[in-house]
Structures are given as structure tokens and as C-alpha cells.
Amino acid sequence: MSGFFVESSxxxxxxxxxxxxxxxREAHACDPQRLLEYRLFHLRxxxxxxxxxxxxxxxxxxxxxxxxxxxxxxxGGASA
Amino acid sequence: xxxAKERVRRLFEEPWKGNWDVLDEVVAPDYLGxxxxxxxxxxxxxxxxxxxxxxxxxFPDARLAVHEQVAEPGKVAxxxxxxxxxxxxxxxxxxxxxxxxxxxxxxSTLVGGKVVEQWTTWDRLGMLVQLGAVPTATEA
Numbered sequence: 001m002s003g004f005f006v007e008s009s010x011x012x013x014x015x016x017x018x019x020x021x022x023x024x025r026e027a028h029a030c031d032p033q034r035l036l037e038y039r040l041f042h043l044r045x046x047x048x049x050x051x052x053x054x055x056x057x058x059x060x061x062x063x064x065x066x067x068x069x070x071x072x073x074x075x076g077g078a079s080a
Numbered sequence: 081x082x083x084a085k086e087r088v089r090r091l092f093e094e095p096w097k098g099n100w101d102v103l104d105e106v107v108a109p110d111y112l113g114x115x116x117x118x119x120x121x122x123x124x125x126x127x128x129x130x131x132x133x134x135x136x137x138x139f140p141d142a143r144l145a146v147h148e149q150v151a152e153p154g155k156v157a158x159x160x161x162x163x164x165x166x167x168x169x170x171x172x173x174x175x176x177x178x179x180x181x182x183x184x185x186x187x188s189t190l191v192g193g194k195v196v197e198q199w200t201t202w203d204r205l206g207m208l209v210q211l212g213a214v215p216t217a218t219e220a
Contacts, residue, residue, distance in 0.1 A: 006214060008206040012178035019163055019179035019210070041167075041177035 017041075081151040088156045088188045089146045091195060095132050096144045096162075103129055108194035116201040139164030139180075156188045166211055173213050180210040 010019045016030035017038040040047075057063040087106050094102040103125050113122035113131070122128050136142060142164025150157045161183045166176045184202025188195050208214045 006205055006209050007216065008203075008209045009183075010181035010206070010210060011216075012176075012180065012210055017165070017176075017178045019181040021181075038177050041175075 081153065081156075083193070084154075084156050084190050085149045085151050087190065087193065088158055088186075088195065089149065091188075092144050092146050092158060092160055092186075096136065096142050100129065103132075106195055108191065108196040111195060112197045114197075114199045117204040135170065138166060138168040138170035138175075140167055141165050154190055156190065158186045158188065160184055160186065171208075171213075173208075173211055176211055178211060180207050182207045182210075 007022075010021050011025070012018065013020050013028060013030060015038075016035040018028070018031065018034055020028045058067060090102050091106045107125045107128060109125060111122070111124055111128060113128055115122070122131055139162075142162055144160055144162040146158055146160050148159040161181060163179065163181045165179045166173075168175050182203045183206075184200055186198050186200040189197040205214065209216055
């Protein structure tokens with residue numbers, strides 16, 4: 001199969017996203033902070049969706065009941 | 081010529097540090113900016129500012145480093161490298177979180193201490209490859 005493909009002098013590390021020169025690829029070690037930030041970046045939609053989903057649940061009848069129940073338990077109302 | 085080199089160096093490096101005033105200081109109002117990847121030249125300071133801002137918004141931590149400059153009266157040639165993390169949309173490509181490194185060459189023409197014209201060619205294809213918008217041989 002023939003095709004046209006290009007190379008670049010730098011490529012982002014697949015694990016941490018850091019720009020790594022071709023000559024340094026084998027010696028590259030991911031910075032833990034960068035690795036964490038890169039993974040969180042890719043989870044940002046999921047995290048935003050989770051928060052939105054939680055807000056929606058808390059606004060629903062079930063959510064409001066759960067909040068009322070939790071508050072009641074926190075105040076010791078359940079044992080009263 | 082040392083002053084011309086320094087002016088061009090500041091024009092290249094300062095906006096990426098947040099000093100956008102350098103454009104008004106160094107660029108002529110009737111500036112023309114030719115870029116091998118642009119169909120039309122940039123015309124005027126605001127056009128240049130808008131172009132740079134688009135990249136600055138997409139790569140908020142970007143830094144540009146000047147490696148080498150060659151000058152003759154009224155002209156400065158600059159070899160530069162830019163590096164930054166893709167955190168916003170650029171050229172229709174949504175943020176990837178990837179860090180990219182691209183290099184380029186620019187020839188700047190100065191009149192009365194102001195940059196009136198620039199011809200730039202930079203590795204736009206390399207940027208697209210690094211962002212995953214163009215397949216590489218290893219991905220084929």
C-alpha cells in the first residue's frame with residue numbers, strides 16, 4: 001500500500017502529552033504532574049458531566065428526598 | 081542593526097509573555113504580514129494582533145524562542161521555535177491537551193525602526209501532525 005505520511009521533529013508523548021524531540025524519545029520519562037494534568041484534561045467532559053448529573057439528581061424528587069433524609073440523619077432525627 | 085534585531089526579537093517573544101503593547105511599539109500601522117499558510121496577508125497591527133491572539137488563546141502557555149538572527153540594513157531574518165499546550169480550538173481542531181513544538185523562519189523589513197513587512201514560513205503541517213490531525217507513518 002502506498003501513501004503519503006509525514007514525520008515531525010517533535011511528537012507529543014502518548015502518555016503525558018509532553019512535546020518530545022525525536023532524538024530524546026527513548027530517554028523520555030513522564031513528569032508525574034504533567035501526566036496527571038494530561039489525564040485530567042481528557043476526563044474534563046466526564047467530570048463536567050458528573051457535576052451536571054449530580055445537580056440534576058439533587059433537583060429531582062428523589063434527590064430532594066435524599067437530601068432531606070441525609071439532613072435528618074445528620075441532625076440525629078432518625079434516632080429520635 | 082543590533083537595534084533592529086532586538087526590536088524584531090521583542091516582537092517575536094514579548095506577546096507570548098502577555099506584553100501585547102510591543103506590537104504598537106514595534107509594528108508600523110500599514111504592516112503587511114505574509115505567511116505561507118495564509119491565503120491573504122495580514123494587514124495592519126490589529127490584524128497581526130488577532131492572528132497571534134488566536135494562537136495564544138489555543139496555546140495559553142506558549143512561548144516563542146528566537147534562536148538565530150541575521151541582519152542587513154533594513155532587514156532581519158529570524159529562526160524561531162514555539163512550544164505550547166493545545167488547550168483551545170485552533171484551525172477547527174478541538175483542544176487535545178498535547179504539547180507541540182514548531183519552528184519557523186521570518187524575514188522582517190523595517191523602516192524608521194518599525195516593522196513594515198514580514199514573510200514567514202513555519203511548520204504548520206508539523207503542528208497538525210503533532211495534534212493528530214494528520215496521520216503519521218507509525219499510525220498507518
